[in-house]
Amino acid sequence: MNSPPLTDLSDRAREIFRLVVEGYLDSGIPVGSKTLAGEGGLNLSPASIRNVLADLETRGLLSAPHTSAGRMPTETGLRLFVDAMMQVAEPTREERAAIEQRLSEPGPIERALEETSALLSDLSGAAGMVMVPRREPRLAQVSLTPLDASRVLAVLVGEDGHVENRILPLPAEALRSSLEQVSNYLTARAAGRTLAEAAHLVESEIASGKSALDEASRDLVRRGIATWTEDAANRPVLIVRGQANLLDESALADIDRVRSLLDDLENKQSVSELLERARQAEAMRIFIGSENRLFSLSGSSVIAAPYRDREGKVVGVLGVIGPTRLNYARVVPMVDFTARSLGKRIG
Structure with a gap:
């Protein structure tokens, strides 16, 4: 317009x-x-x-x-x-501290993304959204460390420095001394490959008898590959939190609009396509009402900002969605600060 x-x-x-x-x-x-x-x-x-x-x-x-x-x-x-x-109102010192504290808590990156979406919802009074583009990082190393007699810590390191940990059951017949052999085997097959490529190669070698691993070690390898493959497939692409914030007293007078908005949010693929525009622009985007086709009927606004890793590469997009009468002056800088804070957490 x-x-x-x-x-x-x-x-x-x-x-x-x-x-x-x-x-x-x-x-x-x-x-x-x-x-x-x-x-x-x-x-x-x-x-x-x-x-x-x-x-x-x-x-x-x-x-x-x-x-x-x-x-x-x-x-x-x-x-x-x-x-x-509009004269933006920068987040207060208390708000900045709250954002940084919640995003600095230890744990897997998925938890940080969930926290970010909930945090944006809490601070804006609208619904918070975080988009993580599907990506296939290439692997650099896999290591296995015994925790106790029945569990092993598996560590997967990507070429981009991303690290993920999983606790796997250790087969009763597996020897602790064989874990180093399994780690070396997995690293040799995984290095430079995506998880899907590594899984295909490992399965082919095991099925053809070329793995040179004993039965217990083959079982452990299969368990680890299966766990990571399942996690990657289930990793959320779009996380939305705080839809209940859209059902305030003023919304009840226009329940059809809110119902339309909630229906739109269920179509996560379309929401992701909208947020993708902010990722491609590599800049803050504000979509007001009918400016975006997806939310034109519900008369809603979207404030979205890309978040980057420490090398400055855009990793994903986060933002809020709510009625067009959002407090833009407060929410815009808050979304921007949260995007920068999440980028520091991702590394």
Whole structure:
């Protein structure tokens, strides 16, 4: 959508427009001329304010849901406000500390992604989303270390430095001394290959009798490959948390819109395609209402930012989705800070 340039508005119209948008985003209620005259510090009569409101409505920046109601921004008006007028409010020190603390907790990266989605939901009051593109990292090393008589710690290291740990059952007949042999065998077959490629090679060698491993070691290798392959297949591509936040009191008055939004969120492939646009742009993207086809019927906004590893490579996308009256000034920098914090966690 194309919004008129800000320079087309007089200082008076610009100020009234700003007050209407900020008032609506804060309360979700259309803002009337009496409210602006009494609380806006404009030193204008309600009649003068109504004339300006009418002009802003003619320009397509404001609309009136009812004849006697106040005004609320259109999607075109919101785009103008976000692009040219919004003054962002950086996350507070407490919010930054909370984000960094939750993302620095030890554990697998999947848990950090779950935490990120829930965190965005909690802080924004909307639904939080994290997208992890499917990727097939190439492996560098596999090692097995005994934990006790019945368990072994398997460590898989990718060429990109990513490390994953799994605890596997140790066959009763397996010798602890054979773990080094198994580790060397797996590393030799896995190095430079994806997990799927390594699994295919190992299975072929075992099936043909070329593995030179005893029965217990072959069993252990198969268990490890099966565990990692299953985990990779089940790894979430899109994590969405906080859908319940979309069912606030104001939403109940427009239940059809919310139902449409929840239905859209169930279509994770389409949501991923939307977020992919932010990943390809490698920059923060704000989609307002019908600007994106997916959420056009539900009248929702998406704020999305790519997150990067320490080398600056885009790894995925995170963001929030909610009604078009999101607090953009607060949520935009919060999404940006969370993206940078998650990038540090991923390494």
